[in-house]
Amino acid sequence: MIYLDNSATTRQYDEVNSAMLSAMTDTFGNPSSLHRLGLKSEKAVKSARADIAAAIGCTPAEVIFTACGTESDNTVLFGTARAKRRIGKRIITTKVEHPAILEPCKRLESEGFEVVYLDVDSEGFVSADAVAGALTEDTILVSIMAVNNESGCIMPIEEIGRKIAEYNKAHGTGILFHSDMVQSFGKVRFNMSLVDMASFSAHKIHGPKGIGALYVKKGVNIEPFLLGGGQEGHFRSGTENVPSIIGFGTAARLSNERFDERVAAMRSAKERLLSGLSEKIGNIRINTPNHDSVCSVLNVSFIGTRGEVILHTLEQSEIYVSTGSACSSNHSSKGGSHVLRAMGLSPKEIEGAIRFSFSEFNTLEEMDAVIDAAAAAVEKFRKLGSFR
Ligand code: PLP
Numbered sequence: 001m002i003y004l005d006n007s008a009t010t011r012q013y014d015e016v017n018s019a020m021l022s023a024m025t026d027t028f029g030n031p032s033s034l035h036r037l038g039l040k041s042e043k044a045v046k047s048a049r050a051d052i053a054a055a056i057g058c059t060p061a062e063v064i065f066t067a068c069g070t071e072s073d074n075t076v077l078f079g080t081a082r083a084k085r086r087i088g089k090r091i092i093t094t095k096v097e098h099p100a101i102l103e104p105c106k107r108l109e110s111e112g113f114e115v116v117y118l119d120v121d122s123e124g125f126v127s128a129d130a131v132a133g134a135l136t137e138d139t140i141l142v143s144i145m146a147v148n149n150e151s152g153c154i155m156p157i158e159e160i161g162r163k164i165a166e167y168n169k170a171h172g173t174g175i176l177f178h179s180d181m182v183q184s185f186g187k188v189r190f191n192m193s194l195v196d197m198a199s200f201s202a203h204k205i206h207g208p209k210g211i212g213a214l215y216v217k218k219g220v221n222i223e224p225f226l227l228g229g230g231q232e233g234h235f236r237s238g239t240e241n242v243p244s245i246i247g248f249g250t251a252a253r254l255s256n257e258r259f260d261e262r263v264a265a266m267r268s269a270k271e272r273l274l275s276g277l278s279e280k281i282g283n284i285r286i287n288t289p290n291h292d293s294v295c296s297v298l299n300v301s302f303i304g305t306r307g308e309v310i311l312h313t314l315e316q317s318e319i320y321v322s323t324g325s326a327c328s329s330n331h332s333s334k335g336g337s338h339v340l341r342a343m344g345l346s347p348k349e350i351e352g353a354i355r356f357s358f359s360e361f362n363t364l365e366e367m368d369a370v371i372d373a374a375a376a377a378v379e380k381f382r383k384l385g386s387f388r
Contacts, residue, residue, distance in 0.1 A: 001320070002370060004319065005320045006359040007355065009203045010203060010204060010359055016251050020244070020250075023247075028242070030239055031231075041240075045240055047249060048245045048250075049249070050249075051252045054253075054256060055256035056198070056215055057192045058192045061233075064214045066213060066214050066236060067212060068211070069180070069199050069201030072199035072213065075222075075236070076141070077104040077141070079223045082222075083221060084141070087140060088137070089112060089113045091105065091108065091142075092118065092134045093117060093143045094118045095338065096148050096151070096339045097143070097144075100199075102338075116134050118131065118134060123153065124342075125156070128159040128163055142160070142164055142175060143180070144179055145180040145181075146181045147188060148183070149339075150287075151288055151297070151299055152294045152296070153289060154184070154292045157179050162194060164177045176220065177194075178196060178198065179199075186204070188294060192215065197216050206254070207250070208244045216235070224236060269358045270295060270296070270297075273298055273367045273371065274298055276370075277300060277371055280372075286300055287300065288300075295358070296357050297356075297357050298355070298356045299353060300356070301345065301348075301352045302352040302378045304352065305378055307354050310374070311323055313380070317369075321354050321356050323355065336353075337350055354374075
């Protein structure tokens with residue numbers, strides 16, 4: 001099997017599996033319980049929080065556990081809207097965000113908020129100047145993803161953070177800056193002091209599904225999304241998912257410890273695939289920019305084919321890829337990927353798009369096999385022509 005759908009989800013590290021298994025058998029106490037078993041779970045959660053904080057580049061007190069990246073994103077949008085609706089109702093984001101941002105934005109629009117969806121250029125980048133130009137005194141939040149899950153673009157997060165801070169200083173405003181860092185985590189490091197809030201998810205870094213985190217910078221206040229027993233410093237009630245938190249902590253620690261070698265392995269797999277596909281297959285469009293793009297994503301349009309058919313053809317050789325984002329495939333299929341559309345791709349280019357996404361486990365030999373299989377699949381499809 002050659003797994004190239006790591007932006008959708010990753011295989012859990014073996015160490016994550018064994019840490020979670022022992023958490024389920026031995027560390028089953030409720031972290032809020034006062035007895036020894038509770039204390040043991042509380043300590044395990046504390047240690048995972050420290051590992052995740054180290055990987056993010058913040059303090060443990062700034063990490064809040066959530067059920068997923070989606071919950072982290074929703075918490076930011078609804079929590080900021082509730083906390084600041086008397087100050088202003090304007091939110092700035094981009095057209096290429098994940099549905100976990102775009103859907104809450106739509107809901108907020110229906111509740112009377114104004115949402116500005118900034119354009120991206122043909123390579124997929126939003127400009128920091130465009131963000132700065134959209135700021136007004138009634139803006140309460142800017143939310144811009146760090147790495148796009150389809151194109152792999154690394155957005156100019158630090159520059160945007162600096163511009164928002166300058167605006168706040170000059171105008172006496174308190175515009176908050178959030179970044180969805182689900183796809184950048186473990187692959188790109190940012191100076192977190194330039195960001196007020198950020199979303200993370202364990203299953204993109206070889207941790208378990210259904211556990212996420214939200215970084216909330218010290219001093220930043222938004223309304224909690226879930227109310228109840230007051231866990232997570234009253235910010236996110238609900239008994240902690242201890243086994244998943246331990247799994248997340250283990251994945252964060254391992255991926256952080258081997259950050260450079262992991263990134264190098266992904267980058268060389270990506271470069272090998274890129275050069276092989278470009279050499280062997282004509283009439284393709286590389287949708288991932290050749291600068292400022294993440295090591296883990298390569299998006300390619302095989303013009304004159306249908307991505308979905310190529311995907312299923314590759315699947316027959318046990319090669320697993322994606323036509324776009326797995327999370328939005330139910331969602332934005334009408335008219336194709338909203339990200340590629342925003343980049344100005346033609347319907348034919350969108351239709352033939354495949355996203356290859358890498359992990360440190362991918363090898364160069366695998367890439368050579370994928371190049372051959374993709375060339376054969378594309379040739380077969382182009383010969384048969386469109387049979388719709
Ligand atoms: N944000 C981005 C950029 C993503 O790629 C994803 C998942 O693909 C999410 C948010 C949602 O994360 P989760 O699956 O943990 O809800």
